[in-house]
Amino acid sequence: MRLIWVILRKDWAEVFKNRFVMFTVAFLPLILTLLPIIGLAVGGNETDMGDLEELGSAFNLEGLCAGVTDAECLQIFIVSQYMMLFMLIPLIIPITIASYSIVGEKTTRTLEPVLATPISTFQLLIGKALAAAIPAIVATWLGYFIFVIGISIVSAGPIVVERILAPEWLLAVFVLGPLLSVAAVSVAVMVSSRANDPRVAEQLSMLLLLPLMGLFIAQVAGLVLVDAKLILWFALALVVIDAGLLGFATQLFERETILTRWK
Amino acid sequence: MKSVIETKDLTKKFGELTAVERLSISVKPGEVFGFLGPNGAGKTTTIRMLCALIKPTQGSARVAGYTLGSEDDKIRRNVGILTESPGLYDRLSAERNLDFFAQLYSIEDVAGKVAQYLKMLGLWDRRHEAVGTFSKGMRQKLAIARALLHEPDVLFLDEPTSGLDPEAARLVHDFLEGLKREGRTIFITTHNLDEADRLCDRIAVFNRELLALDTPSALKLQLYGRAVVFHLTQPGEQFVERVTAFSFVESAEASENRILVRLDDPEVQNPALVRALVEAGAEIQFVGEIRKSLEDVYLQLLTNENETLST
Numbered sequence: 001m002r003l004i005w006v007i008l009r010k011d012w013a014e015v016f017k018n019r020f021v022m023f024t025v026a027f028l029p030l031i032l033t034l035l036p037i038i039g040l041a042v043g044g045n046e047t048d049m050g051d052l053e054e055l056g057s058a059f060n061l062e063g064l065c066a067g068v069t070d071a072e073c074l075q076i077f078i079v080s081q082y083m084m085l086f087m088l089i090p091l092i093i094p095i096t097i098a099s100y101s102i103v104g105e106k107t108t109r110t111l112e113p114v115l116a117t118p119i120s121t122f123q124l125l126i127g128k129a130l131a132a133a134i135p136a137i138v139a140t141w142l143g144y145f146i147f148v149i150g151i152s153i154v155s156a157g158p159i160v161v162e163r164i165l166a167p168e169w170l171l172a173v174f175v176l177g178p179l180l181s182v183a184a185v186s187v188a189v190m191v192s193s194r195a196n197d198p199r200v201a202e203q204l205s206m207l208l209l210l211p212l213m214g215l216f217i218a219q220v221a222g223l224v225l226v227d228a229k230l231i232l233w234f235a236l237a238l239v240v241i242d243a244g245l246l247g248f249a250t251q252l253f254e255r256e257t258i259l260t261r262w263k
Numbered sequence: 264m265k266s267v268i269e270t271k272d273l274t275k276k277f278g279e280l281t282a283v284e285r286l287s288i289s290v291k292p293g294e295v296f297g298f299l300g301p302n303g304a305g306k307t308t309t310i311r312m313l314c315a316l317i318k319p320t321q322g323s324a325r326v327a328g329y330t331l332g333s334e335d336d337k338i339r340r341n342v343g344i345l346t347e348s349p350g351l352y353d354r355l356s357a358e359r360n361l362d363f364f365a366q367l368y369s370i371e372d373v374a375g376k377v378a379q380y381l382k383m384l385g386l387w388d389r390r391h392e393a394v395g396t397f398s399k400g401m402r403q404k405l406a407i408a409r410a411l412l413h414e415p416d417v418l419f420l421d422e423p424t425s426g427l428d429p430e431a432a433r434l435v436h437d438f439l440e441g442l443k444r445e446g447r448t449i450f451i452t453t454h455n456l457d458e459a460d461r462l463c464d465r466i467a468v469f470n471r472e473l474l475a476l477d478t479p480s481a482l483k484l485q486l487y488g489r490a491v492v493f494h495l496t497q498p499g500e501q502f503v504e505r506v507t508a509f510s511f512v513e514s515a516e517a518s519e520n521r522i523l524v525r526l527d528d529p530e531v532q533n534p535a536l537v538r539a540l541v542e543a544g545a546e547i548q549f550v551g552e553i554r555k556s557l558e559d560v561y562l563q564l565l566t567n568e569n570e571t572l573s574t
């Protein structure tokens with residue numbers, strides 16, 4: 001346990017000296033959090049009936065807007081679109097950190113002396129994984145916290161805030177988020193074992209965003225309704241996927257494999 | 264005394280390629296053991312096996328009193344390794360680099376140990392600077408210190424002076440001399456034969472398999488015997504027969520005003536030779552011993568190997 005903490009602290013000390021990593025970790029959540037707040041503050045209060053009717057016919061807003069004013073309905077609609085974008089945070093941050101911390105150590109050949117110490121490769125892997133996942137989860141939760149406060153300030157009515165505190169949001173932020181970050185770390189470990197440039201590793205791992213973006217587009221297009229049930233299924237699937245990915249990553253993370261096959 | 268490193272038929276294959284073949288050596292406590300071989304000989308592979316970083320394909324070894332394979336964790340605790348590339352974290356300070364490893368080895372007084380080595384290396388004043396700004400020699404010394412933090416029984420050094428300028432190499436040599444005086448067991452690979460000659464108690468010449476193993480002076484003797492050269496005022500040719508008449512002379516050849524004589528014990532045999540030459544009318548200017556460098560021996564060993572391979 002203590003050794004994991006030692007790895008974690010070292011990784012943070014090192015990787016956060018990199019401006020690009022710092023930028024991703026600090027600014028991405030900030031932008032994704034502030035965008036919907038600003039969006040609502042600027043445009044979300046106009047009740048342009050024409051727009052809403054158009055939306056209504058396209059998206060079947062009845063389910064979403066039963067018993068609320070039109071202004072609130074529009075805001076609920078806008079805000080709900082952002083949930084999937086929010087899920088980018090726990091995916092992108094771990095990929096960035098892990099790519100830099102693993103490929104970085106590979107190119108500078110710093111892993112060999114570490115592997116020569118009594119630390120087990122599993123402890124090392126967990127240390128590196130946590131070093132990547134914890135900032136992502138913290139950033140996601142912190143972002144959500146700011147998001148809730150911001151929305152409650154600019155919203156048309158309390159019902160909008162209630163909606164972003166609904167089970168599907170809580171599930172997404174507190175369950176899906178960590179699960180996504182575990183998947184992101186595992187994929188980044190796998191890709192990093194092959195890549196020789198942290199940027200390449202990062203970009204390759206980002207392919208993991210595609211399913212999420214697909215879901216986002218389907219949601220915007222009105223093809224799927226992202227509700228608590230869907231998120232729960234999604235989370236369940238992720239548990240299985242995470243277990244598989246972690247298994248793979250652990251296998252790649254063997255002393256001999258790292259030294260002889262990570263080229 | 265028990266040996267600190269003992270290998271038996273240690274073999275490592277990478278697929279078809281055999282990097283190390285049936286290596287059997289034994290290194291005594293306090294010994295500085297040189298491991299010499301050309302590029303690709305399998306030196307790094309051997310060190311990695313002995314540090315429990317990669318698994319041997321065949322054979323067995325005991326390192327620092329523990330069995331490779333079943334007590335790897337204990338081996339890692341009791342050996343220090345300077346890897347082929349120093350592998351320091353450039354963005355972190357010298358202090359942070361050492362601190363990280365001291366913690367990984369779970370040593371007791373982390374801060375004290377780190378301070379001790381930083382002071383010993385003359386890096387105390389620069390301890391907060393990023394290692395990336397250090398010279399190659401400083402980095403190498405820092406990497407050696409890192410390998411020593413947990414006071415290992417055996418120290419493995421993979422090419423400690425490669426890529427260093429003579430001055431930086433000197434820094435490292437002095438450091439190693441100090442460690443040698445402290446009585447540490449050191450296993451060192453190098454391409455620098457003078458370094459091996461000066462530093463090592465015994466030398467293994469190795470190219471996938473062990474070619475020779477002995478003290479530097481014995482190695483030189485074994486391959487070349489000893490030789491004496493006589494400088495005369497007149498051509499040496501006329502005295503060769505007189506010299507070869509002695510049964511202890513292995514060979515004698517003249518070139519211009521010199522005669523080169525191979526024999527096994529010049530301290531005892533030279534006076535008789537000198538007397539005989541003077542009696543035969545030779546006017547001797549100098550008598551000197553021919554010293555072979557370890558480099559000659561090394562190259563000869565590798566040539567011998569190539570010849571046996573091609574026949």
Ligand SMILES: Nc1ncnc2c1ncn2[C@@H]1O[C@H](COP(=O)(O)OP(=O)(O)OP(=O)(O)O)[C@@H](O)[C@H]1O
Binds near residue numbers: 280
């Ligand atoms: N991971 C690996 N996979 C395949 N072959 C390898 C691997 N590591 C080393 N080899 C091969 O094993 C042989 C020995 O390599 P090794 O690095 O041990 O040599 P070395 O004596 O340290 O050489 P150098 O003086 O260049 O450092 C070489 O032919 C090398 O190509």
Ligand SMILES: [Mg+2]
Binds near residue numbers: 306308
């Ligand atoms: Mg080598």
